Amino acid sequence: MSKNNVRHNTEDLILEIKNLKTHFMLDTGTIHAVDGVNLTISRGKTLGVIGESGCGKSVTAHSILRLIPSPPGKIVDGEILLHRDGEVIDITKLKPTEEMMRNIRGNDIGMIFQEPMTSFGPLHTIGDQIMETILIHNDAANKNEARDQAIDLLRQVGIPNPEQRIDAYPHEFSGGMRQRAMIAMALCCSPTLLIADEPTTSLDVTIEAQILELLTGLQAQTGMAIMLISHNLAVVSEMADDIAVMYLGKRVEFGSTDAIFDNPLHPYTQGLWQSIPSVDGPLEKLVPIPGIVPSPRDLPPGCVFASRCSEFMPGICDAPKPVPIIEAEPDHFVACYLYSNG
Amino acid sequence: MKAFIVRRMILIIPLLFLISVISFATILLPPGSYVETYVQNLERTGFIMDQGQIEAIYRQYGLDQPAALQYVLWMSNFLLKGEMGRSFIYQRPVKEIIMERLPMSAAIALVSLAVTWLIAIPIGIYSALRQYSVGDYIATVIGFVGLALPNFLLALAIGYWVFASTGRAITGLFSIEYKGAPWSIAKFVDLLGNIWLPIVVIASAGTASLIRILRATLLDEKNKQYVTTARAKGLPEWRLIMKYPVRVAINPLISTIGWTLPFIVSGEIIVSQTLGLETLGPVLLAAALGEDMFLVGSIVMILSSLTVVGTLLSDILLAWVDPRIRFERTRV
Numbered sequence A: 001m002s003k004n005n006v007r008h009n010t011e012d013l014i015l016e017i018k019n020l021k022t023h024f025m026l027d028t029g030t031i032h033a034v035d036g037v038n039l040t041i042s043r044g045k046t047l048g049v050i051g052e053s054g055c056g057k058s059v060t061a062h063s064i065l066r067l068i069p070s071p072p073g074k075i076v077d078g079e080i081l082l083h084r085d086g087e088v089i090d091i092t093k094l095k096p097t098e099e100m101m102r103n104i105r106g107n108d109i110g111m112i113f114q115e116p117m118t119s120f121g122p123l124h125t126i127g128d129q130i131m132e133t134i135l136i137h138n139d140a141a142n143k144n145e146a147r148d149q150a151i152d153l154l155r156q157v158g159i160p161n162p163e164q165r166i167d168a169y170p171h172e173f174s175g176g177m178r179q180r181a182m183i184a185m186a187l188c189c190s191p192t193l194l195i196a197d198e199p200t201t202s203l204d205v206t207i208e209a210q211i212l213e214l215l216t217g218l219q220a221q222t223g224m225a226i227m228l229i230s231h232n233l234a235v236v237s238e239m240a241d242d243i244a245v246m247y248l249g250k251r252v253e254f255g256s257t258d259a260i261f262d263n264p265l266h267p268y269t270q271g272l273w274q275s276i277p278s279v280d281g282p283l284e285k286l287v288p289i290p291g292i293v294p295s296p297r298d299l300p301p302g303c304v305f306a307s308r309c310s311e312f313m314p315g316i317c318d319a320p321k322p323v324p325i326i327e328a329e330p331d332h333f334v335a336c337y338l339y340s341n342g
Numbered sequence B: 001m002k003a004f005i006v007r008r009m010i011l012i013i014p015l016l017f018l019i020s021v022i023s024f025a026t027i028l029l030p031p032g033s034y035v036e037t038y039v040q041n042l043e044r045t046g047f048i049m050d051q052g053q054i055e056a057i058y059r060q061y062g063l064d065q066p067a068a069l070q071y072v073l074w075m076s077n078f079l080l081k082g083e084m085g086r087s088f089i090y091q092r093p094v095k096e097i098i099m100e101r102l103p104m105s106a107a108i109a110l111v112s113l114a115v116t117w118l119i120a121i122p123i124g125i126y127s128a129l130r131q132y133s134v135g136d137y138i139a140t141v142i143g144f145v146g147l148a149l150p151n152f153l154l155a156l157a158i159g160y161w162v163f164a165s166t167g168r169a170i171t172g173l174f175s176i177e178y179k180g181a182p183w184s185i186a187k188f189v190d191l192l193g194n195i196w197l198p199i200v201v202i203a204s205a206g207t208a209s210l211i212r213i214l215r216a217t218l219l220d221e222k223n224k225q226y227v228t229t230a231r232a233k234g235l236p237e238w239r240l241i242m243k244y245p246v247r248v249a250i251n252p253l254i255s256t257i258g259w260t261l262p263f264i265v266s267g268e269i270i271v272s273q274t275l276g277l278e279t280l281g282p283v284l285l286a287a288a289l290g291e292d293m294f295l296v297g298s299i300v301m302i303l304s305s306l307t308v309v310g311t312l313l314s315d316i317l318l319a320w321v322d323p324r325i326r327f328e329r330t331r332v
């Protein structure tokens, strides 16, 4: 879908998601959690992924690392292409438990989660869990080296007294501290891509700012790419180079942060933006757009946003076929009939 | 941690005191003192005692004293000399009888506990990881059969089956030729041939509930965020399951030791009676039937105290393996 140009030079690509479909087969029906998503992430860049709760952001992220519980979940279609040292690996073709996949996890792609309070095992020290990651991905390292490295990482993420705190248990850390430790763990093998799934949602505002600042700083140091999933428009606009807007398992709009903010095309994106008082004023969190999100269990035919769209065009938007993806301006994609010239 | 252990040890003292009082109360409980029973039994055999002889017996056992004083006497004898009075039925010191049979009782109880765990943990892990698989259902059914069948019935059924198919009769702990014999390798091997039956039977009762607990906790734990985190780090599946959710799920089992111990002890009593094992169980039953109350009270006290101590040890063990609990409980 993307033509070669300066920003999305294929050499700079590290992850391409093409037409990804991840479904959950439940007794009560199939949930189309992710239903034809396309994303690209370039080296050293930050991709912001936004959308209301339940639109499939986490399922997309978990699909990349093949962490979807199966059954009931399954990647039914699409490709996830990881560019690594000149080769291209289609992650959807790997078995979740196979060695290649385990090598990618934690090593090429690190991930931090929404829930810092529960993301560490409760019975092992923080240090043990960080060192473990270093040791499984680096056969040459011994315990002492891993420990020194873990202490260094904890210092880098701003944990005071890392020499002592490395032996602390998770319950002895506050939420913000745990998320810092989590970042240290995700970064310990210098991944080329860090997936941050709402890393600050459960933290208070000052801690949130500190964590985001930390991520930006670490990105500048290491040159890693970040896939930042967030509810928070302000966070995304500050951090991201590109933004993907998701709605009900679809990526409805994709473009550079400037393009998405200055020229939002999809009615859903425009709806999100309407809550923002002014360009210079403080940015607010998403306010709900009128109407309710239909259940991903029984998707409407045609455009998934039709039930809430003020621009709805009967006979066109509800035609029972996928909405075409249109490149409305260079590198700015939108899935909406308003922009198809036909 | 040290402070925690010391505190728990101190807390256990009033509990042990209470046990000793209740045990002593059982001694005084039956209507008509056991001396009367004793005298009646003698009379039945034609031996008539005069009042003076009877009073001499009362004095000999301190029975002419008030109850509180009798308790103090009994306890101080126990604490200072390990004496617990005399058995009327066996005509021997209670201490001797208990020392003879307690080790075997304790061994059977402890080995049964260990066997319960050895069976329950792998099955529980398997059941949780392969929820609703055929193996999971089979484990559940067998577990419930073990839970529902009365111990004595299971003991008789297996005993009969062994006898019918091999001709070996499992009664008692040793074959007749080894009964009074000193310990030897041959005697030990003979013991192994018999002792598995009571152990399997006693373990069968506790296994089912342990499997259920482990399965339920593990089902809960294996979907927690920290397991996904471990997976996202690239750990091999088997290793991460054993290291994280299984470890967490096994901890609650440690706290079940406290309440499974009494079941194991009472299970041991019933099974030993059924199979005629030379343990404390049959003695306790015979003593209770014969109102041999020093023996009854002493056995009750010893078994209860050991159970309480076992619970304490399991508590300490739990705090030792679980940093969260250590953190919570060791704070004053």
Ligand SMILES: Nc1ncnc2c1ncn2[C@@H]1O[C@H](COP(=O)(O)OP(=O)(O)OP(=O)(O)O)[C@@H](O)[C@H]1O
Residues within 6 Å of the ligand: A024, A031, A033, A051, A052, A053, A054, A055, A056, A057, A058, A059, A060, A069, A072, A073, A231, A296
């Ligand atoms: N294990 C699962 N089994 C069944 N359905 C699931 C499972 N995981 C996710 N889903 C469904 O997939 C859909 C997308 O969920 P997802 O977690 O990706 O949303 P999200 O965009 O991350 O939302 P949030 O902002 O709340 O985190 C939801 O409808 C959810 O119910």
Ligand code: SF4
Residues within 6 Å of the ligand: A266, A267, A268, A303, A304, A305, A306, A307, A309, A310, A311, A312, A313, A317, A323, A335, A336, A337, A338
């Ligand atoms: S396709 Fe139609 S219904 Fe869907 S967003 Fe565009 S205008 Fe609205």
Ligand SMILES: [Mg+2]
Residues within 6 Å of the ligand: A057, A058, A059, A197, A198
């Ligand atoms: Mg999510």
